[in-house]
Amino acid sequence: MKDIDKWKETVNSDNLSDDEKMVLDAMGLNGSSRRKFLKQVSAASLSIYASSFFTSEIFASTMKDLPENTTALLNEIKVNLRVNDMVKPLTLDSRTSLLDALRERLALTGTKKGCDHGQCGACTVIIDGKRNLSCLTLAATCEGKEITTVEGLAQNGKMHPMQEAFVKHDGFQCGYCTPGQICSSVALLEEAKNGEASYVTEDFKNIQSGLTLSEEEIRERLSGNICRCGAYNNIVQAFKEVHSGDDEMPTWEFATQEQMDKAKNA
Amino acid sequence: MRPFTYTSATNKEQALKASTKTSHYLAGGTNLVDLMKEDVERPDQLIDVNKLDYKKITSNEKGGLSLGAMLSNAETANHPEIRTNYPLLSMAMLSAASAQIRNMASNGGNLLQRTRCPYFFETSMPCNKREPGSGCGALKGMNALHAIFGYSDNCIATNPSDMNVALAAIGATVEVQKKDGSSRMIEFTDFHRLPGDKPEKDNTLEQGELITAIHLSKPEFSDHYYYLKIRERSSYAFALISVAAGLQVKSGVIAKAGLAMGGVAHKPWKLSKAEEFLVGKKPNKSKFEAAADLAMKDAKPFEANKFKVEMGKNAIVRALTQAYEREA
Numbered sequence: 001m002k003d004i005d006k007w008k009e010t011v012n013s014d015n016l017s018d019d020e021k022m023v024l025d026a027m028g029l030n031g032s033s034r035r036k037f038l039k040q041v042s043a044a045s046l047s048i049y050a051s052s053f054f055t056s057e058i059f060a061s062t063m064k065d066l067p068e069n070t071t072a073l074l075n076e077i078k079v080n081l082r083v084n085d086m087v088k089p090l091t092l093d094s095r096t097s098l099l100d101a102l103r104e105r106l107a108l109t110g111t112k113k114g115c116d117h118g119q120c121g122a123c124t125v126i127i128d129g130k131r132n133l134s135c136l137t138l139a140a141t142c143e144g145k146e147i148t149t150v151e152g153l154a155q156n157g158k159m160h161p162m163q164e165a166f167v168k169h170d171g172f173q174c175g176y177c178t179p180g181q182i183c184s185s186v187a188l189l190e191e192a193k194n195g196e197a198s199y200v201t202e203d204f205k206n207i208q209s210g211l212t213l214s215e216e217e218i219r220e221r222l223s224g225n226i227c228r229c230g231a232y233n234n235i236v237q238a239f240k241e242v243h244s245g246d247d248e249m250p251t252w253e254f255a256t257q258e259q260m261d262k263a264k265n266a
Numbered sequence: 267m268r269p270f271t272y273t274s275a276t277n278k279e280q281a282l283k284a285s286t287k288t289s290h291y292l293a294g295g296t297n298l299v300d301l302m303k304e305d306v307e308r309p310d311q312l313i314d315v316n317k318l319d320y321k322k323i324t325s326n327e328k329g330g331l332s333l334g335a336m337l338s339n340a341e342t343a344n345h346p347e348i349r350t351n352y353p354l355l356s357m358a359m360l361s362a363a364s365a366q367i368r369n370m371a372s373n374g375g376n377l378l379q380r381t382r383c384p385y386f387f388e389t390s391m392p393c394n395k396r397e398p399g400s401g402c403g404a405l406k407g408m409n410a411l412h413a414i415f416g417y418s419d420n421c422i423a424t425n426p427s428d429m430n431v432a433l434a435a436i437g438a439t440v441e442v443q444k445k446d447g448s449s450r451m452i453e454f455t456d457f458h459r460l461p462g463d464k465p466e467k468d469n470t471l472e473q474g475e476l477i478t479a480i481h482l483s484k485p486e487f488s489d490h491y492y493y494l495k496i497r498e499r500s501s502y503a504f505a506l507i508s509v510a511a512g513l514q515v516k517s518g519v520i521a522k523a524g525l526a527m528g529g530v531a532h533k534p535w536k537l538s539k540a541e542e543f544l545v546g547k548k549p550n551k552s553k554f555e556a557a558a559d560l561a562m563k564d565a566k567p568f569e570a571n572k573f574k575v576e577m578g579k580n581a582i583v584r585a586l587t588q589a590y591e592r593e594a
Contacts (some may be wrong), residue, residue: 074269094272094312097299117300118367130340130369136299137370140272141292141314184366191365196344199360199501204353205488223501224364 077140083108084152092139099123099134102149110150110179114226121225124180125149131187131224150179153186162186165238169247173229181225185239188221192243212244267302274314278476282445284313285474291315293336293372296363297379305389306380306396320374320478323347328439329484335374335477339429340365342373352482354491354512354524358432361495364502374477377430377440377457380468381423381532382504383412394420395465402465410570411506414578415531421465422568425458425533426504432493434526434534435510437483445474451481458533465532486522487512492588494581495528505529507577511585513549520544525561525582530574537561540582549590551583558582 075094080087081101090105099116102108102125114122116135123135126148153160162185165171172178195209200220213221218236227235233250241247255263275281281291289311290298301307320334323345331351333342342348343359362368362376385391385403392401404412404422412422438454458469471477490513497503505528512524523544525537540557547553558579565575 075271077272094270095267117303118296121364121366124366131366132370133296133366136296136367138272138292138295138299138312141274141295141316143274188365196340197349197356197360199357199495201360204349204356207349220501221365224366226502 079139079143081106081139081142081147082145083147084149090139094138094140096139097135098125098137098139098142098147101139102134102147108149108151112176112179114177114180119226120177120180121184122177122180124183124225126183126187129187129190131184148183150183153182160186161242162189162238165241165247166235169234169238169241170231171235171238172227172231177225177227177229181222181227181235184222184225185235185242188218188239189243191221215240215250218243268305268308268310270302270309271311272314273311274317276317278318278443278478279447281313281315281318281476282443282447282474284311285445285476286311287473289313291476293375294338294367294370295375296367296371297375301380301387304387306387315476316372318478326481328481330482331485332482333373333480335479336372338369339363339371339373339376340368343368351485351488352432352436354487354493354510355429355432355436355482357491358428358493358495358508358510361493361508362428373429373480376427377477377480378469378471379425379427379430382426383423384408386423395423395461395468398464398466408570409568410573411529412568412571413531414565414567414571414574415535416460417532417566418461418463418465420463421461421532423461423465423532424529425468425531426528427534428493428495428505428508428528430458430534431508431526431528432510433480433482434536435512435524436485436487437524439481440477441479441481442471442475442477444472449478454480455536461532468532486514487524487589490515490589490592492585492592494585494588496577496581507574507581509578509581509585511582511589513544513586513589515549515590518548520547520549523557525557525586527561527578527582530565530578537582544586549586551587554583554586554590555579557586 073093076091077094078091080089083106088106090101092101099111099113102111111125111134112122114120118133118136123133124131125134127145153163162182166182192211192213193209195207195211197204197207198217198220200216215236218239236250237247273284288309290309292298292312292314293316298307316336318336320336322334324332326332331347339359343356349356383404385393386396391403394400394402402421409422413424433454440452440454440457441449443449452470456470459467493510495505495508497505508528510526513520514522523541525541527535527537540561543557543560561582562575562579567575
């Protein structure tokens with residue numbers, strides 16, 4: 001069956017995958033508006049929209065070992081990259097960053113190249129449980145390490161709760177920083193559980209595990225992920241819901257004169 | 267990036283043996299890999315030292331703790347023993363970069379961070395640190411972020427590290443392995459150097475030497491401490507000015523003070539005169555202001571970074587006040 005026929009059948013029967021339904025529900029599209037929307041979008045776009053966030057099946061089919069041009073390889077290194085519970089032996093130029101290996105050799109393009117200089121966080125992945133920048137990590141150093149990218153967060157075709165929360169709370173606009181934001185947020189959940197301090201933590205000496213982070217703490221701890229669209233309030237809201245169950249939209253107000261004076265005299 | 271060969275060392279002998287004039291050790295890579303992409307660093311060989319077993323925190327004979335050089339900044343800053351005994355160090359380290367970078371960056375590598383002077387990064391510009399003899403672009407250029415102490419006509423760059431500022435306040439010794447297999451100790455205040463006529467040399471390490479540990483002095487500022495970092499945005503940025511302040515207060519009098527500044531010189535700037543002045547004084551605002559005046563007296567700013575003098579004074583007073591008023 002051609003893609004377009006498949007699409008028509010999908011549209012008419014409302015025969016959508018769970019992920020696709022979830023996206024439509026999150027967008028508030030039901031009944032006739034839902035059918036109208038489905039007819040308007042191009043055949044592939046919704047499933048791509050949905051799959052780019054989450055499905056592990058799609059991931060499995062997209063992880064490839066793209067052909068290498070070995071004649072162009074200088075200072076060849078061999079590394080077994082373990083990414084999202086799959087291992088790929090790769091032969092690479094020693095200069096290859098983990099980011100480029102993921103994107104250009106394994107076709108895992110969920111991880112984004114933003115600044116490529118460690119200033120934006122778009123390339124954040126989780127290595128051995130810790131968030132890291134893949135742009136400043138040489139692939140050669142990754143032998144024996146467990147790498148999780150945004151494609152590996154979903155389990156059994158179901159989005160990670162952090163991914164669901166980002167969709168629900170619109171934790172993005174253009175979406176380019178989103179994979180990095182989500183990987184960073186997922187790692188931060190663990191850091192809070194472990195009772196790790198940040199620069200804005202009041203008391204360094206009496207920290208308990210299982211921290212509940214304030215908005216100020218969340219903002220400080222996620223400051224390594226820049227969002228050019230400025231979706232920070234929504235990102236904080238998404239994080240909070242998964243972290244503490246509190247999904248209230250962050251609010252802000254101008255400092256009072258009293259607060260200004262206090263800050264000046266501090 | 268220029269081509270290089272990659273070797274991974276499994277013990278120090280291998281690493282030392284592999285090292286040459288044109289090689290670099292690779293630890294976290296957060297600064298080195300970036301500079302290689304910028305074509306500022308051009309090693310022909312990287313020796314990965316991440317597998318070396320210098321990843322522990324242990325007690326030392328000075329009654330303090332020692333930090334393994336390959337332990338990450340995040341693990342160091344959040345180690346319970348460091349948070350409890352050296353909270354000033356934890357606070358400074360946690361103010362640096364981002365969580366991702368702190369997970370990658372090593373303690374030894376943090377000491378070796380290179381300046382963030384834009385002329386150093388831009389290869390079409392003159393820079394004596396990057397290319398000795400080419401001149402200093404910042405001297406008569408854009409120098410709002412540059413040094414106000416200890417610079418020379420050859421270089422007015424600053425050391426970018428937060429960890430270094432806290433170490434200067436606390437006191438530490440750096441242990442390095444020499445190429446011949448022996449080791450030596452370098453007083454922390456002697457580890458980094460002023461630019462003089464050799465700005466290409468940031469520190470006193472000799473070719474091939476490998477940092478293995480940082481030995482901290484015994485903890486003296488675990489009750490009264492503050493690391494104040496002033497920057498152009500409130501997180502994930504380098505300091506315009508930073509102050510590490512530690513006080514030991516006994517019977518209402520300052521028994522010992524540890525004070526250092528970042529963002530003002532080619533090395534972490536220890537404020538020894540202000541430290542000495544504070545000892546024996548009652549901690550209060552007028553004494554803190556007098557200490558700050560003393561600390562900033564010899565500042566020689568440029569037109570564009572004059573603001574650092576006033577900002578520096580205020581920062582010292584504020585850091586000392588926050589340190590003192592902290593509930594022990």
